[in-house]
Amino acid sequence: MAKQEAEWSNRLSVCFLKKHGYLDGGWRYGGIKWTYGMSGNESSIGFTVNINGNEGDNIKLQYTHTNRGTDEKESMDFRVEFTTTPCNYGGVRYWFICPLSKSGQYCGRRVGVLFSIGKWFGCRHCGDICYAAQLEGGGFRVGSVTEPVVEKAYNEIKRFHYNGKPTRRYKRYLRLRDKMDYSWARAAMKFGIKF
Numbered sequence: 001m002a003k004q005e006a007e008w009s010n011r012l013s014v015c016f017l018k019k020h021g022y023l024d025g026g027w028r029y030g031g032i033k034w035t036y037g038m039s040g041n042e043s044s045i046g047f048t049v050n051i052n053g054n055e056g057d058n059i060k061l062q063y064t065h066t067n068r069g070t071d072e073k074e075s076m077d078f079r080v081e082f083t084t085t086p087c088n089y090g091g092v093r094y095w096f097i098c099p100l101s102k103s104g105q106y107c108g109r110r111v112g113v114l115f116s117i118g119k120w121f122g123c124r125h126c127g128d129i130c131y132a133a134q135l136e137g138g139g140f141r142v143g144s145v146t147e148p149v150v151e152k153a154y155n156e157i158k159r160f161h162y163n164g165k166p167t168r169r170y171k172r173y174l175r176l177r178d179k180m181d182y183s184w185a186r187a188a189m190k191f192g193i194k195f
C-alpha cells in the first residue's frame with residue numbers, strides 16, 4: 001500500500017484524494033498517515049476508491065480502531081459515498097456524503113473534509129468540532145488560522161521534500177496546520193469535547 005505524505009491530522013479531504021490522483025477513475029488503493037503536530041504520534045488508514053462516474057462512487061476506509069478505555073482493537077471497513085457537482089471549467093467536483101447519524105437523524109451533508117470521530121469518520125457538524133470552533137471564534141474560525149487558509153497552503157505545495165528535507169511550502173503548511181490543530185485542541189478542552 002502506497003502511503004502518502006501526512007496531511008491534515010485526523011482529517012481526510014477530497015482535495016487530498018484529487019491531488020494524488022485517487023479520483024481519476026476506476027479502482028484505486030492508497031493510504032494516509034497522520035503525524036500529530038504536538039506529540040509526534042502517528043496513525044494511519046488504508047482506503048479503496050471506486051470511481052466509475054455513477055451513483056455508486058465511493059471510498060472505503062480501512063483501519064484499526066483502538067478503544068481508549070479498554071484498549072480493545074476493532075477492524076473497521078467504513079464506506080462513504082461520493083456525490084458530484086459540475087465544475088466551472090468542465091468536469092465535476094467530488095464531495096463526500098457524511099454517513100453518520102446523530103440522535104437518530106441521518107446527516108448526509110455534502111462535505112469536502114471528513115474527520116475521525118470516535119471510531120467513525122464524518123463531517124465536522126457530526127463531530128462537534130464545529131461546535132467547539134463556533135463557541136471559540138464564530139463560524140469555523142478558530143484562533144487566527146482558518147481551515148481554508150490551511151487548505152490553500154496545502155494546495156500550493158508542489159513537492160513535499162527536496163533532498164530529504166521538507167520544502168519551504170510544506171513547512172509553511174505544517175506550521176499553519178499545527179497552529180490550527182492547537183487552537184482546536186484548546187477549544188475542545190475548554191468545552192470538554194473529546195475527539
Ligand SMILES: [Zn+2]
Nearest residue numbers: 098107123126
Ligand atoms: Zn455529518
